[in-house]
Amino acid sequence: MVCDAPYAMPVRKRNMSVKKIVLIAAAVLLGVWCFAAETDGESKSFDADVAIRFYDRRVYYPGNDGTEPIFVKVSITNKGSQPLRFKLANDRMFSLDFSVLNTKNKSLAHTEPWVRKRNTNQQIYFREITIETGETYAFVENVKDYITIESPGAYMLSADFYPELKRLSDTSEYHVSSNRLGLEIKPSPSVAALGALPIASVSREVLQPQPISPDKVITYMLTARQKSQWDQFFLYLDIERMIARDPIRSRRYKAEAEAGRISMIDTYKHDLMQSRTDKDIAMIPVEFTVERTTYSATEAEVTVIEWFDYTSFREKKRFTYNLASRDDIWTVYDYSVDNLGTE
Numbered sequence: 001m002v003c004d005a006p007y008a009m010p011v012r013k014r015n016m017s018v019k020k021i022v023l024i025a026a027a028v029l030l031g032v033w034c035f036a037a038e039t040d041g042e043s044k045s046f047d048a049d050v051a052i053r054f055y056d057r058r059v060y061y062p063g064n065d066g067t068e069p070i071f072v073k074v075s076i077t078n079k080g081s082q083p084l085r086f087k088l089a090n091d092r093m094f095s096l097d098f099s100v101l102n103t104k105n106k107s108l109a110h111t112e113p114w115v116r117k118r119n120t121n122q123q124i125y126f127r128e129i130t131i132e133t134g135e136t137y138a139f140v141e142n143v144k145d146y147i148t149i150e151s152p153g154a155y156m157l158s159a160d161f162y163p164e165l166k167r168l169s170d171t172s173e174y175h176v177s178s179n180r181l182g183l184e185i186k187p188s189p190s191v192a193a194l195g196a197l198p199i200a201s202v203s204r205e206v207l208q209p210q211p212i213s214p215d216k217v218i219t220y221m222l223t224a225r226q227k228s229q230w231d232q233f234f235l236y237l238d239i240e241r242m243i244a245r246d247p248i249r250s251r252r253y254k255a256e257a258e259a260g261r262i263s264m265i266d267t268y269k270h271d272l273m274q275s276r277t278d279k280d281i282a283m284i285p286v287e288f289t290v291e292r293t294t295y296s297a298t299e300a301e302v303t304v305i306e307w308f309d310y311t312s313f314r315e316k317k318r319f320t321y322n323l324a325s326r327d328d329i330w331t332v333y334d335y336s337v338d339n340l341g342t343e
Helices: 011-044 112-118 214-226 230-235 239-243 247-255 258-273
Strands: 048-054 071-078 084-089 096-101 126-131 136-142 153-161 181-185 287-295 299-309 314-326 329-342
Touching (some): 048 153, 048 181, 071 126, 071 153, 126 136, 214 230, 214 287, 214 299, 214 314, 214 329, 239 247
Antiparallel strands (some): 299 314
């Protein structure tokens, strides 16, 4: 009886097939490795500098009710030799995150909206941004949209930017960290302490100085002071140069690092609001009229007659405001006062 034996592949042919399988497998593995390396290289070759700074330096207070924002400008600068591409979510919370550490190096908690967005499966809408070498893309965010700040104190603020978007609640996704800023949160002032609280803007729009003439700058400032709108009053005031008017304070300011300078600026504003420094400029005029305006391309002088009411008399003073222009924006850096008697 003849039995059919199982088919046996010739040794040479079998060896060639094994080699083909090995080569194909190696090619596949090499392709996967190259793809992974390329993808990893793309994400980690994000040659950019991420920097943050306070957008409107002011006195910051606790609370997340929307009346005491902490606006920070986030700048992304291309440091490489090639165009830089990244995704930017329409809702910036999916591109950016802030970290606020207290003096015990503990992180403050995120806000409820931030946590809710992290735990909700939703479509993320974004734009593809491309910036050339040396170019900067910047935007402004309110730190308190991200972090709950309930207590006064000294903190360290930093940001993480996610060029491929942020979907998770941790920091495991690729990101670029910013510099750190010293953040001082003052105790909430009482009406008795400040006399008149600064009126917060009803809208979330950030105040920005406009290219208006020197006399209109002074009119804007004095009108803001009459209404106790401190944010508007400070808008055209060059705080750094106002601090420099005092030689001792000026030397201290120059010796401070960035965090110390920010603290000095906030302290100056707070002291001005309580009439502890430069009391004349902080006084509220019941009436004023611009007397004379003279200016060149970079310097201006505006004299204003101002009246102040007291219990039994009215005082009249002449204020001379000195302004400087930078990028078509006039700001007050000095002033003097002449008493003109009473009426």
